[in-house]
Each structure stands twice: as structure tokens, then as C-alpha cells.
Amino acid sequence: MEDKTMVEAALFAATAPLKVEDIVSRTGLDEASVRYALKDLRMEYDFRGSAIMISVAGGAYRMMLRPDCQKFTGVFARPEMPGGVMRTLSTIAYNQPVLQSKLVKVRGPRAYEDVHILRDMGLVSARSVGQTVELSTTPKFAEQFGIGSNSKAAIRKWIEDNAANMRQADGGESAPQDPNDVQ
Template identity: 40%
Template structure:
């Protein structure tokens, strides 16, 4: 039977089981449970089979366990497995890899990406997953739970997600351990490298990433630089980075909101399925409008360093020789306003820029008092 025929046949049986038609003759419990396992195409619990069929849960369990033994004794290509209180009919584990290419695809690519994030970062809270993959992940989680590929446990106000044994069985993997799964995913995926200051940006965009130092790479960094296909780094370091990395490079400025927005738009064009790009661009536009409104009438400014000039222009401040002097902290220049640039790497990318704009506004307000 071809994969397309198999899927249609499963749907036929599933419809028949759920609707009661066509009219069913008397069948024994084992035949009915076997039909449900075949139709489901996923791990299905004893309770669910009992609810669908009207059979007693004890009869369902006895039938499923009998089928498990029967299929095991056959030595055929199909097996019945018990997985965390559920049963599944599937291709035998040692044959799964051989038939992967012709198996019907039941998971959408976006659901697969969500599942990969869970597998790679487990245990991961659902709230953290939403920050990485966006709100669509909640529907993905429901799908993956129904299929028995992940489990969820209560943790505070959210839930903690992990892959199940069914995940390894579904993909024909040799082990279900998180370490093994992380290694497998790292080998298979297109890895994105980021320098530490962009970690919050990657989380906001829903990018699966590894943190790397491309400027003075250690042994671990050197290995990761060979694996990644794209690197996100600060502008002005391309020559030094190219000594250690030859792949795609996207430079994203963090001196102003406008430069950050340009960088996010550029990165979104390079990558597919960037869950948080639209929301982040909208947030940047909104925050910048607020700062421009707060800056109205506070100038002029006399910038002594490039970053001070960029911030003044981004807030639409007047610039003039008689203005309040402003300079970046790294220069050591004497100025009325000192712009912070040496901030903690872990600070959120939006907050990083806000601190610089706040310093400019506070300095101007103090001069006006």
C-alpha cells in the first residue's frame, strides 16, 4: 500500500470509529483495538480508545498488551509499543530509518521547528518557548501533546515541556536522552551564531542559536564557527571576524533604534520563519516615537563622538555648536552628557539602547533647570 493510500485508509477507519458508520458487526475487542491503533498513527491512550469504542478500559488494556506480544512474536516490520500509558502501532524501530523517505509527513514544518526547540532546550517552560517561537507555539504544543511526542508538567504559572520516549520512537532514534537529542539536532539543523550582546535579540526573534566569540575564539568557539551557516555580530569587526569565519555575516548596529531596526529587517530577509521579527520591529517603532516626543524642544546638542551624534539625530534633536556637549563613555572625553556603552552583555537589546537615550534626555533636562 502506498503512503497516500495508507493515510486515506487510516482516515476511513478513524471516521468509522468516531461516527459509528458504516454499521459495524460484532467484533472482538482485540480487532477493534488493532483498528484504532492503525487508524491513529500516533500513541493513543487506553482511556481514549475506551472512550471512542465504548469498550471497558480493562478490556482495551488486555487487548493492547495481547497485540504487543503478538506483533513481537511475528518478527514483521510493524510493531505495537507501550509508551507512557499509551500504545502505538509503528514501523519497527530498527527499520524506521530505512523507510523514512517514503513515510507520510504528518507534521507541518513550523511544528517541527517548535518540536526541535523543545528537544534542544528541554526542559523548557511554555512561556520561554513562546518568547522563542511566538504565540503560535501554543497550538503546536497541543498538537505535539496529542501525538505523544512531548509531555508537560505544571511549573508555577506555566508548564515545563520535555520530549517523551514516543519522540525517539517516532523519528527512529536510538536514544531518548536529552543529551543525545541535543547532539542530533545540532548536527542536523542550520545553526545561527550570535555574539553575547545579541542573545536577547535572538530570543525575541525566535531564532535557534549558539553563542560564540568570533573575535578571539577559543577551541569551542572555533568548532562552532565551522558549524554555523550565519553569524550575527556588531558592525566594524568584519576584518577580524574573517580571520576565523568564512560564512554569511549579518552586522546589526545597536547604537540607535533606527540601526537596530535596519539590522532586524536585514536578518529577517536572510532567514525563514522568523517568528518575532514583525512584533520586534513594531516595538522599536513605538519606542522610538515615544523618545522623539520626549525630546521635543530639549535641544540643541553638541555631539563630541559619533554615537552621541547618531542618538541625537535619531531623536530628532537640534544639533549646534552652542548645544549641550555629549560623548560616549569609552572616549574619556569631558562632556555634560556621558552616553553609556559598556553595559552588561546580558541586558535586553531594547533596554541597552533605552539607557543611552535616557542618559541623553536626562542630561538635557538638567541643563534646562
């Protein structure tokens, strides 16, 4: 079997992003071969305009659907996250760090349950600030969505670039709400 095929199969089957060392240890390939295969796969998918891409975030690789193709998935697959939870996540991501008390004023009391779900999924972290908590996204958030960086600027740009897809998948709701706009 060709090295590139083995690496592609590993990425396809993985349920979480893989580091080069993970692929090396599980396939028996040497590091140089894995790195070359990853580079070749990324270029191949990009060259042919595939709906699939190989994203890299935090030194880990993941096979995923290109963001501009995600609007088609709702017809064929159930979302992994309910729409309300996704709206809460996008509000946190876009405005981070955000106080949970302000988030609740914007999203309503359901935000408490949404934050609990998002923390359990490892997508949001919280730190105590007085009688509330300050919420931010985690590196896992950037990895899961293929953003490439967990910086506020990179996440904000990704959300803005994909706002049309997000609104369409969400039934037309507007962009993430800003908890700081609460009166």
C-alpha cells in the first residue's frame, strides 16, 4: 500500500485530529514519509477543488469538509450540535472573552445549559470572575472547525467569512449577538 494512501486512511478514520507522531506510531511509516504524504494530500485536495480538505491546527491534522461546502451537509446528515447550542457557541467565539451573565442576558436562561454542553464537549473554557464566569473557546474549538488558530482575530475572521453558510444552516438567524450590546 502506498504511504499516501495509508496516511489518508488514517485521517479518514480518525475521530480526532492526529499529530505526525500519532500517524508514525500507528502506520509504521517514518516521519519524513508521513510529512510528505500530508503535504501531498493537502496539495492534491486543493488542486482538484475537492469538497474535502486536510486542515492543520496546533500541529495536528484532520480531514474535514471545506467550510463553503458545509451548507450541503444538512440535507444528508444530522448536525452534531443543536442549532441553539451552536448559536451560543458562535456568540461566545465571536465576542470572547465574554461573561456568562452577559451571555444569559442575550441568549436567555437556556445559555446555562448550552454552556454546560459546550464545556463538556471541550469547546469552551470558563474561569471565575466574581460571581460569574468568563467564557472563551479552547484550542479544541479551533481544531474541530478547522480554523487554524485559537486567536480571537482568526476566529472572528473565520466566523465573518462563513457567516452566509452559518445563517443558511441555521435557518436565517443573524450573526452572533454581542453580549456587550445588552442595555
